[in-house]
Amino acid sequence: MTELNVEPQWTNPLRDPQDKRLPRIAGPSGMVLFGITGDLARKKLLPAFYDLANRGLLPPGFSLVGYGRRDWSAEQFRDYVFQAVKERARTPFHDKVWERFADGLVFVSGNFDDDEAFDRLAEKVADIDRTRGTSGNWAFYLSIPPGFFADVCHQLQRSGLSHADDNAWRRVIIEKPFGHDQKTAQHLNKVVNSVFPEESVYRIDHYLGKETVQNILALRFANQLFEPLWNARFIDHVQITMAEDIGLGGRAGYYDGIGAARDVIQNHLIQLLALIAMEEPVSFSPAELQAEKVKILRATRAVEPFELTTARGQYSAGWQGSEQVCGLREEKGFDPASTTETFAACTLEISSRRWAGVPFYLRTGKRLGRRVTEIAVVFKRPPHQPFGPEETSALGNNAVVIRVQPDEGVLMRFGSKVPGSAMEVRDVNMDFSYAEAFTEQSPEAYERLILDALLDESSLFPTNEEVELSWAILDPILHYWAESGTPEDYPAGTWGPATADRMLSRSGRTWRRP
Structure with missing residues (x-):
């Protein structure tokens, strides 16, 4: 066969020259x-x-x-x-x-x-x-x-x-998964780094390739509107939710022994926490961005006592919309005696001047009310309200909600006067939708991450230190769960076990119902 002389740059005539979403072309590879x-x-x-x-x-x-x-x-x-x-x-x-x-x-x-x-x-x-x-x-x-x-x-x-x-x-x-706990993650990193140096290792977390996740950085650091309020003086708490409406299906054998916390919280949700909480990087170069995330992860820990600050569950039979579905123990290939959770929630805190006293509530589960991933930054109530209780009975906390999927966008919830002669204030929403605001279609996460790996652009890939720190945050909860009883049942189509609601109600808070 003859050798080919390949030009490093090539333009596909099918590509729109105005498409600025993924403008860099991978070199020979x-x-x-x-x-x-x-x-x-x-x-x-x-x-x-x-x-x-x-x-x-x-x-x-x-x-x-x-x-x-x-x-x-x-x-x-x-x-x-x-x-x-x-x-x-x-x-x-x-x-x-x-x-x-x-x-x-x-x-x-x-x-x-x-x-x-x-x-x-x-x-x-x-x-x-x-x-x-x-x-x-x-x-x-x-x-x-x-x-x-x-x-x-x-x-x-x-x-x-x-x-x-x-x-x-x-x-x-x-x-992923990058290990089963911190010890196995460290061993896995040693195995890989014995052959490939860390700068040549790309750990895929497909959530970091989603356009809305990357928009967190634009929302925070390209706008003066949010950053002055992004701290413990104004923010009451943060909720990070990844809910699925499907069951285990054919993945029961794989999922048993892993569970919701290892499958989702350790990687996806803790990475989202780091992006929400990190300080502004000097630039968006991989080294600067990863350094700020590492600082946050080092300052993050799980809040005890875990019997009050965590919750776990297994879905039982119920109705998923109009369909009646079986419970976890009836799923083919799943051990009925298993204590592997399909719902997990935990409370984390960050020891820093910006976030001292602000709880971060993370939850994920299968067979929940609907498929949704979102980050809700919930603000404190004003220190003084001249309105009477009857005038603000329908008014909740202000919130900024970043919808990662499926309806990508950002929602702001605030109070507004109801039209009429009486003074009545209730919640209204200002809703930004990617689909309505932009004609361009967002690239699929794996497209972005595969291309970044070929381009040696590692900003969206967790380092081995990030992985090990994430396990260090989650491991104490997993150890507690392994020694303390069984998960609580929750009916399919609901929003998880009652212990998850009590986890927040003890401090007068409630979960959002997306």
Whole structure:
């Protein structure tokens, strides 16, 4: 095969030149995807690669190598990727884009501990460098259970795949979970960092790739309106919620032993807390942004006593909208005696001048009232109100609510006089919606994160220190739960167990009902 001379910049004629959302194009590079046959790859990753190619954000010689145990031919692998793209891609399908993208698809069959298979993989990578102009730049995406990280990292090192020649790079992208607790996270980091230096490790938290999450930084630091009030003098408390209306379904076997706190609070919600609470960085460079998040995480701890400041539950049979659904113990593959929680809530506090005395309430659960992720910053009531009790009986606390999904936007709740001759004040909402304010469609989270990894833009990826600090915050709660009884039942379609409501009602507060 002849060598190709590939220009580093390439413009797709299908790409709108006015599209400023993802303007940087990845340079010559390729990616090896471990776990190519998994649900994440089929539903999210493969469509994201095609969408990036469709937007003209991947180089023309980009190559995607799938590694898995299937005994697939090149044609079978191409058909598998084609079906995933046709079913899940967000951008229109174009034959020419697909043909160009499919030219770079390669499949290597093997197990994670198979020396011969990894040697074949190394030969394929070297051949692609010669023929498709990838310039020795490769990322390795580990969309596999953490138990296999050591095998894959060892094989990448043994086969020479982890080593880059001068002026080339090698990176590793890791999917969560990042350990089971702080001790296992530290061990996992040592395993990965023994092969890849920390600056070459990209830990995927797909929530950080969402447009609304990144808008937290714009909301706080690009506006004078909010920052003077963003402190304990004015803010009463903060609620961070990630609610799902689905059950475990086919994930019961995977989920048992992990639970809602490990699955969501340790990574997604604590990262959201860090963005809400962090101080203004000098710049949005990865080092400056990550440094401010680390400062917040170091100052954050779980509030005791945990029997009063935490709650956990398991969903029981009930109604999810108009559908009657089974309880957790009836889910196929789930141990009826398991104490793994599907609902988790906790109270955290930050020891800093800005946040002293402000509780942060985090909650997540399955089979809740609706699917929603939001951050509610709830303000204190005015120190003096000249209104009588009957005039403000319908008035609550002012709030700024950042909706991460599904109706992305920002809501401000404040009091306004009701029209009429009487003085009556009640809550009204001022609602900003991404869908209504912008004609541009937000990029999907995995599109943004995959492109950032290829561009060496690590701002949205948690460092090993962030991961270990997050576990240090959560571990005391997990240890308490492991030694204290069983989770409380809550009916499907409700907002969690009664203990979660009591967790806030003791201080005169209530959860928002999104």
